Amino acid sequence: MQQNPLPSRLILADVARGLALLAMAIYHFSWDLSWFNVVGWDVSGAPGWRLFAQLIAGSFLFLVGFSLVLAHRNGIRWESFWRREIKVAVAALAVSVATYFIFQDQWVRFGILHSIVVSSLLALPFLRVHSIIALLCGAGVILLYHWLGDYVLPYRQFFWLGLNSLPEVSVDYVPLIPWFGPVLLGVGCGDIFARYDLLRFLRGSASPSVISRCFAWFGRHSLATYLLHQPILFGVVWVGVNVGLFGDVQVRSFQQSCTAVCSQTVDAEQCARACECTSAELMERGVWEDLLVRPNDPDVREIAQQVFQVCLRP
Incomplete structure (x- = not known):
């Protein structure tokens, strides 16, 4: 045509x-x-x-x-x-x-x-x-x-x-x-x-x-x-x-933020592994939802920091 x-x-x-x-x-x-x-x-x-x-x-x-x-x-x-x-x-x-x-x-x-x-x-x-x-x-x-x-x-x-x-x-x-x-x-x-x-x-x-x-x-x-x-x-x-098309965005966001802060003083690859370990451990302990709902709660933050320090160890 x-x-x-x-x-x-x-x-x-x-x-x-x-x-x-x-x-x-x-x-x-x-x-x-x-x-x-x-x-x-x-x-x-x-x-x-x-x-x-x-x-x-x-x-x-x-x-x-x-x-x-x-x-x-x-x-x-x-x-x-x-x-x-x-x-x-x-x-x-x-x-x-x-x-x-x-x-x-x-x-x-x-x-x-x-x-x-x-x-x-x-x-x-x-x-x-x-x-x-x-x-x-x-x-x-x-x-x-x-x-x-x-x-x-x-x-x-x-x-x-x-x-x-x-x-x-x-x-x-x-x-x-x-x-x-x-x-x-x-x-x-x-x-x-x-x-x-x-x-x-x-x-x-x-x-x-x-x-x-x-x-x-x-x-x-x-x-x-x-x-x-x-x-x-x-x-x-x-x-x-x-609908979860992009995976768990909250977990990825936590890991990205965690790695960005950590890598200022520690090797980036080690930080990435530690942050991934931290999110997984917090979920296993049942603290992950508390962290999302009350991110500024001192008790929740202290638990997250303790878990991160354990995960950061070589």
Whole structure:
């Protein structure tokens, strides 16, 4: 069957959004596995994972700026703009409310959707300037943070506006400095593509492959995909943990934590064996459940420490 061509769609731009969503899904699935202690990866703090998350956020925000040019290069279509702004703002509010009940103190005050809403509004004047100005301003915002770091806006009262660059306890925080920078870079690059008739290269083949069409479909429905993918992935991991698909997560988490602490002063392999022995011995003595229920009970901790010392002996 012959596929219908898509001459009016810049399918490669949609594919780029789809690929960014795939990368985000990979990161979030890894984060979920780490959150439930299925794996020992430090997804939130390890430099490699942090760089991965920053690249994903940067790609999304760059595409926001690029897409603004595609949508409004011939004049700002205010009705379309405000309709999209309201949709993203409502989605951002939904994320804040949902994470408040799920993660409590780590709930999302100013995540990537909040940043997109504000950045889209602030980027509008740059649609009417030369691409060089947008590119220079975008690079300037990023370099400002790179040079000054947390001293850009060291006031926590600006946190609600995404203007505080100080580290915050939140599962997602995307402040305007430096993240408004990639948006302006996207605006500048979009203007270059439009100015020099390069957008035609984003149309791709007249008969895209199934894989390209799949990524493009998700790219065209990026907001819905963003909102739904994490609850689905989080739910899948939660179900897997509760049905025992990933083994005994609590035992593995105990052994990982025990080994991490022990290996600071003792050989890591010896610590791993001792911690495995400790968990097994605590179960045999019937103390394991007490440790899970009352981890700070001094009597339970003393028993666990005694068992560990015995298991640690060569």
